[in-house]
Amino acid sequence: MDSRLSNLSVEAASYEGGPQDRRKMNAVANSHEEWPAICSPQEIATVTGGVWTREPPVSITAIRHRLDLIEQGLGNFLFVPELFAKINGTKAREVLLGCAEAIAKGAVGIISTSRPRNLASDFPCLIVPDPSDAMLRFAERQRAESTAKFVAVTGSVGKTTTKNMIYHLASALAPAHRSIANYNTGIDSISFTLCSLSKSHQYSTAEFNEVRDLDELVRLYRPDISVITNVLWEHIDAMERQGFAGKKAIPRLAYLAAGVVREMRDGGICVLNADEQNFETLAREVARSEKAKLRTFGSDPSCDVHIAAMELGVHGSEMRIRVDGKTFEYGLALPGRHMAINSVAAATAAYYAGMDLGRVLPSLASFRPEQRRGVRTIVPWGNGEIVFRDESFSSSLPSLRSSFAQLEMEQPVGQGRRLAVLGQVGELGRTMPSAMLELAKEADALNIDRYYTVGGDIRLFNEALFDRAKAVPHFQTVEQLRAKLHDDLAPGDVVLVKGSDAPYRDFSLNGFVEKFSSKGSAKAIDPPPTRSRHRLIFAGNTYFGEFYQRKRARSASINYIDVFGYDYFGANLRDLFDGADFAVANLECVLTDQQESPLVEQKDHVLAGNPEKTISALKSMNIGGVLLGNNQAMDYASDGLSDTLKHLTQAEMQHTGAGAGREIAQQPILKTLDVDGIPFKLAILSGYEFNESYEQMGYYAGKTSLGVNSINLTRLRDQVSALRAAGYYVIWSPHWGSNYCLRSQEQTYYARRLISLGADLILGHGPQMMNEIHNVDGVWVAYSLGNFIFNSEGEYSSRNIPPFSLIAEIDLTRSGSAISGNLHFYPIVCCNQITQFQPQFVDERQFTQVTRMLNSIQYMDEGIGRDMQYNQIGGRFCITVKLF
Secondary structure, three states, X not given: OOHHHHHHHHHHXXXXXXXXXXXXXXXXXXXXXXXXXXXXXXXXXHHHOOEEOOOOOOOEOEEEOOHHHOOOOOOOEEEOOOOOOOXXXXXXXXXXXXXXXXXXXXXXXXXXXXXXXXXXXXXXXXXXXXXXXXXXXXXXXXXXXXXXXXXXXXXXXOHHHHHHHHHHHHHXXXXXXXOOOOOOOOHHHHHHHHHOXXXXXXXXXXXXXXXXXHHXXXXXXXXXXXXXXXXXXXXXXXXXXXXXXXXXXXXXXXXXXXXXXXXXXXXXXXXXXXXXXXXXXXHHHHHOOOOEEEEEEEOOOOOOEEEEEEEEOOOOEEEEEEEOOEXXXXXXXXXXHHHHHHHHXXXXXXXXXOOOHHHHHHHHHHOOOXXXXXXXXXXXXXXXXXXXXXXXXXXXXXXXXXXXXXHHHOOOOOOOOEEEEEOOOOOXXXXXXXXXXXXXXXXXXXXXXXXXXXXXXXXHHHHHOOOOOOEOOOEOOHHHHHHHHHHHOOOOOEEEEEOOOOOOOOOOHHHHOOOOOOOOOOEEXXXXXXXXXXXXXXXXXXXXXXHHHXXXXXXXXXXXXXXXXXXXXXXXXXXXXXXXXXXXEEEOOEEOOOOOOOOOOOOOOOOEEOHHHHHHHHHHOOOOEEEOOOOOOOOOHHHHHHHHHHHHHHOOOEEEOEEEOHXXXXXXXXXXXXXXXXXXXXXXXXXXXXXXXXXXOOOEOOOOOEEEOEOOHHHHHHHHHHHHHOOOEEXXXXXXXXXXXXXXHHHHHHHHHHHHHOOOEEEXXXXXXXXXXXXXXXXXXXXXXXXXXXXXXXXXXXXXXXXXXXXXXXXXXXXXXXXXXXXXXXEEEOOHXXXXXXXXXXXXXXXXXXXXXXHHHOOOOOOOOOOOEEEEEOXXXXXXXXXX
């Protein structure tokens, strides 16, 4: 490799800048990176049918909708906060708050359905009925009036980098235009791209997702040149949902990708990589279009663009290609074969777009990928340094293999090691388990020292590694992985950070190089000796999720029950339950073998669980009782509830909250514990709040009919009075509230009434998340424990809800001649997208989030802070309150 490339590689290796710094570096080679005007304010109002409250005094240079997509130096742009948000929806209200910041960044006007209330009255706003429709109209006008050469890029992998390389080459010649970030799906994405197209732009390039509405998007963009990078074993889940599984998947992908030529301009050029494994299948589909002429690049001299030489190095590649008898050499300061191939795809597209390769190819030496797409960074560490390669934006099997090969080429310094930090792969459909097993076999043989994994599918890769010395135990959260990696890192290490952007939005290089120096606020305490400690445990909503897991399987995702079994889900929580005198959980399903429910047309979620396996899994966690007073126990009507009661009785599993008639349905679970010679009598009551629709479906127990217990204050008065008279400590466990919501005023009212009737403790559930813990007249109320093991997909991320629930533990000890009782709340992470359906106790950082959440939702004077202690018991963080 020549010295020019080596010097560039050193610069790339030490680069630590963000997107704005990269633009400065690229601008050295690209003298045409500027912002020509796209229209006047009058023009955009005329085309969109909008009305200005006041026209901006300048021409418009671009349209943007997100603050993080506003480039440094971009001025005189319009901000459209509602473009990708539902009009008048919660997201729209959220993004409107960013208008002021957009103005500070250079926005000269806002396009919206109404004037944002936080703006000055004289600031220009273009009022339109529908921003999406307005942008589509304007995009069509901009495309119709443009004389630029248009290049479309699609394929399984490599789209964004190839597009950016084409843009980089074009910018070395003339004003050029491109799609922002990786916007490639949906009509809004391409209309948004075209809205910033100027008459001055001589080249435009955009990327397209090949599996969704490609023909429609290309019809709007109308490219002159199309590049299909490849069709590989990716997006298979989407193919399976369309009914194209197994051997049908690749031909279907090829057909969809060829949509990029079906609507292109007549006589256009389609560029394919002849070395790709599915080239023949793809070429046949492209040949079906009469509009496109096929052009190839590859290692065979017969290709239109021949890769004559490709020298791969640690810091980059040296390339030599031949086109129409001419030879071109250039250096690429990016390592990896896939980057080198992307550069040839870009060079081929540039050639057929009319660019002079002799002028533009040297500029690739200064090309840098977008953030999290291969940037190589050196970080000081101890008495040396660590090399990080950040590929944390996306992951696929081909790119993983390429990244592994690149990591093997690295030469760690001294005693340094090659470490691979791997996140979610995704989109592999039902082939995911076998694909992960095959990848693990390959990884075992590689010269890579250790693999760190976090995410759903990559867990199977970890567990399939034969050489367990290379496999760091799988992590459920990025935070846990970061902490372990931080402790393990040593000077000289080379670290690959490779994964997909979802589901962990914080899976990125910046997080992995942080120095951890948090100080704990919880004090560690040792539990009393086991012989003098008696424990009762209460868990929230519980359902192993047969209904939801079958639904996952139908959409080509992992059915965790089939893959891991029932005992998998509680593995991280089991230790707390071991040795407890009694544990109870709110069972939210029907235990039945019935296949059809008479309520399937009336309810969205009709939940049934395998009777034997559910009970066995509960017993394996030392859970001896269940609560049935909830909105799922009658999902299969009276026959289903009858099955549930039969199975519980046969298994000697105690239960309350449902039965044949009101009197039986409200009968409590009764327990008596011997606390070092002093009897402690406990009564546990379960009931479901009244709901008119459930009343109409026959959920509640009648005088003699099967059903669940309703929260009826009149009946409770006499029942609780009798229990208190008999010396019982009465715990009321209501199922109430709305999903993913905090407690309501109605719940507050009922809590006070229940306490006035004699309840000693209230431990509620229902909303699928933890709620406020409140002391009412000396009685503790936990309005919701949230979910325990509840294997639905969950909505914490989409609703922006903290993913925490609670497990409650009553801790009884003898103190002299009396019993002393504490109540511990152990927070758990219950978002299945984070934990892969294996809830876990919170770590220190998460515990801080929980305590802050409790403080923020506490709006009564009593309780929080003054009467609560933050502790660690047995290594688990908890919130402790005094019962008696």
